[in-house]
Amino acid sequence: VSTRFYAPILVCMMLVASGLPGSEQEEIEELGDRRWTDSNDGYGPINYTNEHTTAMIESEGRPATLTMPGGHVYNQPLPLVVALHGYSSSGSFNAWWMSLYDSVHENEHLLLTPDGSMNIIGMRYWNATDACCNLFNTEMDDVTFLEGLISQAVQNYGADPEGVVLIGHSNGAFMSHRMACDRGSIIESIVSLNGATWDDFSNDCPDTGRPNILHVHGTVDSVIEYGGGSMFGGTYPSAPQS
Incomplete structure (x- = not known):
């Protein structure tokens, strides 16, 4: 795997170094002015353009957006980055905040931006661990949901099955740890930003x-x-233990 595969991880580390926002409540309604960069830099076998293409895929009756660099050929696999938002946020906002839309072109990878379920007070969440963040104990199988999305991206859209990276923030970081536990065989790496794994x-x-x-x-x-x-009645371990 090319060293470019790890660039989204470095992006996340730089974002953390610059300081995380104090709240995820604010939503950006207009994401139209994304700054796309030309990635015709000789790294890949395909002459990618600075346009992006998107596909709506579905798992467990829930949709998600898959963003690809322009010119992506499905039989030429690219790494897949799955961006998991924090409590009350959304996949699109989380990816925008982390500059992952730019990274699609700069680092030549696919980007999946799923949304968690909406709870009864109108907040999106992931059913990750007993500590975060299924406040109302709703039966929701997010593991199967994400597994289905990853499978579709691999089978139908040229995602590299050996290049799946989950990047999660807060509640999404808990969910990335949950996926590492429950579906570790289909994931190459996770990046957890201010989350934790199971305490037990x-x-x-x-x-x-x-x-x-x-x-x-x-x-x-x-x-x-x-x-x-x-x-929420559950405990989580320290960062070093996670």
């Missing part, structure tokens, strides 16, 4: 595969604490 790791995390994990956490985070804590 040995019992709650089945060994389905061992993807690479990059865990990044702010030491003064007062919501998901660096040293571990509890939320």
